[in-house]
Amino acid sequence: MNTAGFTRRFMALLRKEVRQMLRDRSNMAVGLLLPAALILLFGYGLSFDVKNAPVAVVLEDTSPVARDVVDGLQGTSYLTPVWTTSMVDAEARLRAGDVDAIVRIPVDFPSRLAAGDARIQLVLNGANSSTAQTVEGYVSGAIGTWAQRQVERAGNKPFAMGGVEVVQRMWFNEAGISTWYLVPGLIVLVMTLIGAFLTSLLIAREWERGTLEALFVTPVRPMELVLAKLVPYLVIGAIDLVLCLLAARFLFHVPIRGSLSIIYLISMLYLTVSLLLGLFISGVTRNQFQASQIALVASFMPALMLSGFVFDLRNVPMAIRVVSHVLPATHFMGLIKTLFLAGNDWSAILRSTIILSAYAVVLAWATQRTLRKRLD
């Protein structure tokens, strides 16, 4: 193979691709603006941690003991009690979505408490099931604490003293902050988006405009075309990666326990896979309309929903797990969370590197096949 010829042809193609990329401002908007916007949205906009959930408290009985039992609902940053005396009013608020739950202290509460059989009604809005479960946890916790305190006040030794006590430790994310696992996932999403959005039209556009056929009469080889289309976007992705890592470290204070250089290298490998997937879609469809629809449906949505980004893959049916492991994003997602929060796990690094490299090789080969010099 003539390396001088390769270098000359490759550099010429590269210059053309870079110019084309820089000429269109929308490329820059998506390449640099979108990641920056996403970083801020993710860090500040997404939170699974329920705060100040409004809860209607219906006090049908106004005795001190009834007030006392719901006192614990105040003064926490988790719940905001909305006081009312009518269940009808509370139900209207729940229906309108003004409150997430109703805590009802029935009129016979003190008398039944004396008899040792008191009841408190908790009505939740199940339309948002995860908030409902969190609110349920807080409410039963607050009432449980009250019950415990009553016992201690009465001077009795609570029998719970002798029970099993759960000593819980959460590894890698001691405080259970959801930002810590969302931000590493963000890097996966940004790398996926760059690939799908920037490269998926490149080849299709040339087919539609006929410029690719013009290239067939030149000595350019298909693989040179693929590489020339890949490199400019690798540079954009590398800049985005630096942005993401800086934000993770200094804006959101996510720990980086693994080696930074490994994180960088594996992210660039995934970026390559993702860009090649975009090029492959582009080469197969030869049609900008289809290429953009497929890129959106095949790369971005699965990366968001099926890669283990928010939904834990250990929790889904077997068939879905199989589908999700076909996605390159899943292999990168698992590894990058480990690298950020747990540290260098060499067997995981090796496995993901092999899988992602295999994807890169297969996709590069498949893409250059779509560029073979053949007229329809």
Added chain:
Amino acid sequence: MPSSFVATMAQIGALIVKELRAILKEPSSRAILLAPALLQGLLFGYGATYDLKHVPYAVLDQSRSAASIALLARLDGTGVFVRDATLTSSSQIAGEIDAGKALMVIGIPSDFEVRLAAGQRAPLQVILDGRNSSTAGAASAYVGAIVAGYNATLGGDARSGGTPANTPAVTIERRAWYNPNLESRWNLMPALIAALSMIQTLLLAALSVAREREQGTFDQLLVTPLTPMQILIGKALPAILVGLLQSTIIFLIIRFWFGIPMNGSVGLLYLGLLTFNIAVVGVGLSISALSMSMQQAMLYTFLLIMPLMLLSGLLTPVRNMPRVLQVATYANPLRFGMSIVRGVYLEGAGLAEVWPAFIPLFVLAAVTLPLAAWLFRNRMS
């Protein structure tokens, strides 16, 4: 003048037929607009869940006593916690968690039963994989509830042994409206009726004019007797139809495949979806009119889709967002489209409850559609 009205309708009709042909002419294009809705509806229905269904865990039982076995039996009895490994030494814990094989390791110390029998606190060690802190937190809460149930049986034994009951017995009676078992699928899937169809409809509308601009046929369209308003309707209707069709596919999957009960009226649901789709197509056509090429239209659409999805309340509630972002969501059609669909589908809401969500959609449509029509004529390369 009825004759001119008929002529106008015929002109629009001809344009709509042409648009539909352009979209649906090739079998592969038809497949691209319909198959993803079907596939995603099924995949996400199973895959997008916050509910604990299958939690692999490992046990290090150094007590091996009747008490520890009884507690573990309660755990296994839930059907949610599935024992992945039985460890023999504490040095194996790190391997289980690091490799992600177990979400949780339960450690029972050797003096577990002795301490329980003596009425002392017996620690149960629970180590969780915090790489997904939401799942870990849910699993931890579940273990806490199981242990509390176990402790209650101990209390019962103590009581029968003669100790007087000395805690105030307060029972919390829980009832969850609209979703009795608090399944996250019931919450997520109706939202997908709006969310999944929005993605492709927005792109479809955004590409429609941009494609003609790129191919040069849009200038020809502008010199025909069609007014910009007629072009607008001709471009908008096919995209709205595709959006409604996709929504219908997902709606049918949710209703009949997953069997999630529909509590509201189908008519109101479709009225909401129609309004939502008009607003989305308005946004898409505005992007299209601004773009000079398909590449630009696609990139601007993508630039919008991520924030629209993330700030809609699909994955995390709008109320958890900072104030500034909550205000920004008023410009997001998906937020209100989803809130209408969720309200009507799950809560059985009527027009009296959901009408406020229609207003931002009307406003958005009233701004974007005329803007697009104006841009058709006034933005030329």
